Amino acid sequence: MVLSSQAAGVATADILYEAFDKNRNSNTYQLYLQGLAEGISWANTISRNEGHGLYCPPEKMVITSEQYLDILDRYMKDHRRGADYLGLSLVRALKETFPCR
Numbered sequence: 001m002v003l004s005s006q007a008a009g010v011a012t013a014d015i016l017y018e019a020f021d022k023n024r025n026s027n028t029y030q031l032y033l034q035g036l037a038e039g040i041s042w043a044n045t046i047s048r049n050e051g052h053g054l055y056c057p058p059e060k061m062v063i064t065s066e067q068y069l070d071i072l073d074r075y076m077k078d079h080r081r082g083a084d085y086l087g088l089s090l091v092r093a094l095k096e097t098f099p100c101r
Contacts, residue, residue: 017084036087037068056100071097
């Protein structure tokens with residue numbers, strides 16, 4: 001895991017996509033991605049209830065673990081920047097896949 005300092009001075013722990021990609025078959029990394037996806041989903045639910053979602057999937061759509069992984073991989077294929085944090089990359093991938101209109 002990488003400990004980084006954000007602009008606001010808040011420290012966050014996240015892994016890089018490259019490390020995830022190399023270890024994607026590990027139960028630990030799969031569980032990490034699932035937990036990350038669930039947390040992002042809950043944050044999106046709260047944001048949407050307040051009128052400004054992070055991303056907007058179709059109503060009643062349940063995104064599976066496999067779908068989260070596919071969305072992330074497709075996004076990273078076209079948008080790799082080097083030091084790509086997994087959480088930030090997943091949010092960007094979901095925003096691109098399910099834009100709010």
